[in-house]
Amino acid sequence: MEGNSYLPQLARVVDIHEEVPGERAIKTFRLEFIDGDGFSHKCGQCAMLSIFGRGESMISIASSPLVHGYKQFSIMRAGRVTSAFHELAVGALVGIRGPFGNSFPVNDWHGKHLVFIGGGCGLAPIWPVIQTAVTKREDFGDITVFYGGRSPRDIMYRSELEKLRGAAEVYLSVDSPEDGWEEFCGFVPANLMEKEPSPEDAIAITCGPPAMIKFVIKNLHALGFQDEQIYTTVENKMKCGIGKCGRCNLGKDYVCTKGPVYSWADLKELPQEY
Amino acid sequence: MERILDKGRLGALVAALADWTVLAPALQDGLWAYRPVAGGEASLTLGHPNTVQPPKGQSFPQREVFFTFDETPDGQPRLTPLVPRPAPRVVFGVRPCDGQGLTHLDQVFGEEAPDAYYQARRGTLAYVGLACNSPPSRHCFCTCVGGSPFGEAGLDVLMIDLSDRYLVRALTPVGEALMTAGQGVLTEAGAQDRAEAQQRRLAALAHPQRAVAAPQAVPERLKAGFGSALWERLAQPCIGCGICTFLCPTCHCFDINDEVASQSPVCGSRVRTWDSCQFPDFTMHTSGHNPRPDLGARLRQRVSHKFQYYFENHGVFQCTGCGRCITACPVGIDIVTVVNQVAAEAAAMQPADS
Ligand SMILES: Cc1cc2nc3c(=O)[nH]c(=O)nc-3n(C[C@H](O)[C@H](O)[C@H](O)COP(=O)(O)OP(=O)(O)OC[C@H]3O[C@@H](n4cnc5c(N)ncnc54)[C@H](O)[C@@H]3O)c2cc1C
Ligand code: FES
Numbered sequence: 354m355e356g357n358s359y360l361p362q363l364a365r366v367v368d369i370h371e372e373v374p375g376e377r378a379i380k381t382f383r384l385e386f387i388d389g390d391g392f393s394h395k396c397g398q399c400a401m402l403s404i405f406g407r408g409e410s411m412i413s414i415a416s417s418p419l420v421h422g423y424k425q426f427s428i429m430r431a432g433r434v435t436s437a438f439h440e441l442a443v444g445a446l447v448g449i450r451g452p453f454g455n456s457f458p459v460n461d462w463h464g465k466h467l468v469f470i471g472g473g474c475g476l477a478p479i480w481p482v483i484q485t486a487v488t489k490r491e492d493f494g495d496i497t498v499f500y501g502g503r504s505p506r507d508i509m510y511r512s513e514l515e516k517l518r519g520a521a522e523v524y525l526s527v528d529s530p531e532d533g534w535e536e537f538c539g540f541v542p543a544n545l546m547e548k549e550p551s552p553e554d555a556i557a558i559t560c561g562p563p564a565m566i567k568f569v570i571k572n573l574h575a576l577g578f579q580d581e582q583i584y585t586t587v588e589n590k591m592k593c594g595i596g597k598c599g600r601c602n603l604g605k606d607y608v609c610t611k612g613p614v615y616s617w618a619d620l621k622e623l624p625q626e627y
Numbered sequence: 628m629e630r631i632l633d634k635g636r637l638g639a640l641v642a643a644l645a646d647w648t649v650l651a652p653a654l655q656d657g658l659w660a661y662r663p664v665a666g667g668e669a670s671l672t673l674g675h676p677n678t679v680q681p682p683k684g685q686s687f688p689q690r691e692v693f694f695t696f697d698e699t700p701d702g703q704p705r706l707t708p709l710v711p712r713p714a715p716r717v718v719f720g721v722r723p724c725d726g727q728g729l730t731h732l733d734q735v736f737g738e739e740a741p742d743a744y745y746q747a748r749r750g751t752l753a754y755v756g757l758a759c760n761s762p763p764s765r766h767c768f769c770t771c772v773g774g775s776p777f778g779e780a781g782l783d784v785l786m787i788d789l790s791d792r793y794l795v796r797a798l799t800p801v802g803e804a805l806m807t808a809g810q811g812v813l814t815e816a817g818a819q820d821r822a823e824a825q826q827r828r829l830a831a832l833a834h835p836q837r838a839v840a841a842p843q844a845v846p847e848r849l850k851a852g853f854g855s856a857l858w859e860r861l862a863q864p865c866i867g868c869g870i871c872t873f874l875c876p877t878c879h880c881f882d883i884n885d886e887v888a889s890q891s892p893v894c895g896s897r898v899r900t901w902d903s904c905q906f907p908d909f910t911m912h913t914s915g916h917n918p919r920p921d922l923g924a925r926l927r928q929r930v931s932h933k934f935q936y937y938f939e940n941h942g943v944f945q946c947t948g949c950g951r952c953i954t955a956c957p958v959g960i961d962i963v964t965v966v967n968q969v970a971a972e973a974a975a976m977q978p979a980d981s
Contacts, residue, residue, distance in 0.1 A: 357743040359693045359883070359897070360708050405696040405704045406893045408885045431913040446704050563916070589918060590910050592883045595740040598902070599880030600909050602928075605936040610739055624853060626910075626918040626928075 358595050361403055361448030363387045364424075366441055372427060372509040373502070379474055379509050380439055381415065381427045384449060392452055394418055396459050396481040397586065397614040400451030401594050402426060403434070404441075410434040411591040411609075414452065415477040417484035424449075427477040427509060453594040454613050457482050457558065457584060466494035468550045470569050472501050472541045472561030476509055478586050478613070479560045487520040497550050501526035501541040505534050524548055542568035545576075552577040558584045563627070570617060580618035587612045587620070587627045603627060628797040628806050630813035631820055632786070638664075638671040643809040644717060647753070650685070651719040652678050661685070661718060673720045673786075676763035677949065681725045681876035682718050683732055686749040689873075691899045693744065693883070698892040709896075710747050717753040717805060723778035723785075724769045724949040726756050728876025730781040731937070731945050735879050744899070753801045756782035760827050761834055766950025768837040768963055774947050776831040787824045794824045839934075840967050842944070844974070849935040849966070852973035859923030861965050864958035867922065869903035871952035871960070872929065877945045880904055904928045930965050 368383035384402075394400075394414050403409040416425035430439045441447070459482055467486055469479055486493050498521050502508045505527055517523050526537035526544040537544045542565065550557075557578050559569045566585055573583055589601040589608045596607040603623040606612065615623075632640055641649045641664055652675035653662040659675040661682055694708040736745035759767075759776035769776060779785050783802035787794040794816055797803040806813060839845060872878040882902040887895040902909060905925050911917040919925050937945035946962065953961045 356741065357708060357710060358740040359743070359899075360706065363704065363706075405706075405897075406885050406887045406890065406895055409883065435913075448704070448706075588912075590912055592881070595742075596738070597735055597742060597879065597881070598883070599904065599932075600902070602932075602936065604931075605939040626924070
């Protein structure tokens with residue numbers, strides 16, 4: 354219905370890909386709007402996905418805005434709604450409303466080197482930026498992707514990450530050593546320190562568990578990155594997505610409308626309630 | 628437009644407003660609440676200090692169904708939106724603090740993506756205010772937060788009590804329409820009536836009230852006092868009941884949940900209900916991580932939202948000084964005291980020249 358922000362559109366699950374098994378399983382869902390093209394989005398925006406009878410969850414749009422016809426979402430099994438998503442089969446109809454939030458200022462980064470640092474489920478929100486950068490490869494300088502999981506099984510987008518090689522430097526890591534793992538063993542922030550990306554003309558984009566982000570930012574500072582060169586996202590609990598239900602704020606900003614994307618220069622000025 | 632209404636003819640005025648459903652404060656079980664009134668009730672008076680609940684529920688009900696969902700025979704979800712189409716209603720006896728509160732709700736539900744449900748209810752609502760000749764509660768503090776006992780914001784009509792009669796003043800086109808509908812009951816207002824109303828106004832403004840100290844400095848001082856240990860100390864007695872937010876004329880936080888009547892076939896409704904920043908679940912992530920993990924952080928959110936964050940966004944406080952949260956708090960947490968203590972501590976910690 355026109356002008357009713359709470360009424361979802363219907364979308365069909367056309368593909369389900371299991372990224373990560375286990376207790377904190379992650380699956381990627383490809384959704385197609387059943388009526389027309391639905392809405393377009395920018396890198397970093399989110400959507401409220403719902404299963405009727407279970408509720409809604411805010412999920413980052415993980416596909417590139419340059420891709421038309423479908424949107425992808427990588428959902429970690431957490432509670433009521435996300436677990437219900439993990440039970441779905443291809444063909445199911447779900448609700449979707451959005452897009453919500455601001456976006457990564459990708460157009461301001463033309464000519465710059467991009468350093469992505471992700472951990473756990475935190476590759477999903479920055480994946481559209483990575484996709485946009487490699488699709489419009491000539492618009493950007495070097496592209497470097499750091500990503501880590503607890504174990505090799507926890508690495509999401511494994512085959513897509515492999516496909517990035519060539520267009521981007523990809524540095525993967527796992528927290529603890531395991532047979533057959535040939536890349537870095539240790540936490541993502543440590544891998545970052547070992548590879549020492551240069552801050553010269555660079556933008557760092559990081560997303561992941563709060564503890565990881567804290568150390569990543571500390572290490573980026575140590576490498577010489579300024580606050581203005583560092584971008585991250587904030588995931589506070591959300592219900593409405595339109596600055597009304599009142600729960601997602603950092604001080605005067607509702608993250609659902611003013612975020613979720615922040616430069617560290619802006620974020621450090623806000624109350625650290627995330 | 629200004630007219631005079633004899634106090635004994637309030638019921639007749641209500642009867643004249645045949646195109647509206649009229650609500651007015653009524654005393655039930657010892658509590659004042661807005662209730663529908665039938666026209667011609669000779670006994671109708673506006674004898675309330677203020678209602679226990681502000682009138683916000685008229686446009687923002689405590690529970691509201693956004694849409695129902697069920698399954699078609701072939702198992703597809705089917706949504707039926709329930710945007711209300713209420714008949715015109717007019718609420719009598721609204722105190723100016725609560726009129727002010729409505730302007731904040733209008734702001735929140737009107738900005739960015741307007742809220743279709745709020746707008747639909749609000750669009751057919753009119754508010755007839757009643758000026759406060761004296762503070763209805765010992766916890767009133769409207770004058771220090773930008774309000775006035777004779778304030779007109781958010782109201783369509785203001786009534787001023789002149790002992791045996793009211794001076795009735797239209798403030799909006801809707802207010803004019805109401806007074807036109809009631810013209811058979813209203814009489815011309817004269818210079819004497821206006822002079823008397825002005826006297827009442829000056830006397831009301833002179834009435835001592837409780838006060839937030841140096842209000843213009845409060846947003847900056849709360850910002851400086853974000854890390855103060857006072858938040859935790861002042862919140863210590865809090866039992867997290869949320870009554871402060873439920874009775875607040877400006878609190879607008881809500882939750883959205885699915886209420887399920889049947890799992891197979893799926894059938895139920897998506898429902899909005901008032902929520903409260905005083906509840907731990909309000910911000911708690913599924914992982915158990917909570918950005919506002921304690922009573923102090925939650926008290927700070929309630930107070931800073933009204934006295935700092937909203938001010939930073941809109942240039943006005945989101946508190947209207949009605950005093951309900953102070954009156955109703957079972958453990959005596961007092962928003963005026965909290966603001967004053969945190970602000971005073973921050974002021975004392977600032978260098979003297981700034
Ligand atoms: C900006 C942003 C981006 C995000 N991006 C992603 C992403 O890309 N991928 C990802 O996996 N996660 C993402 N998240 C996190 C994700 O939103 C949460 O993990 C998810 O909402 C958890 O929902 P849940 O239902 O599984 O958990 P729960 O804790 O079970 O419930 C969450 C909600 O479900 C409903 N609910 C729960 N229990 C009940 C009940 N008993 N009755 C009625 N309703 C109930 C309520 O509405 C409740 O608030 C993001 C979060 C934000 C804020
Ligand atoms: S999610 Fe409701 S205000 Fe941000």
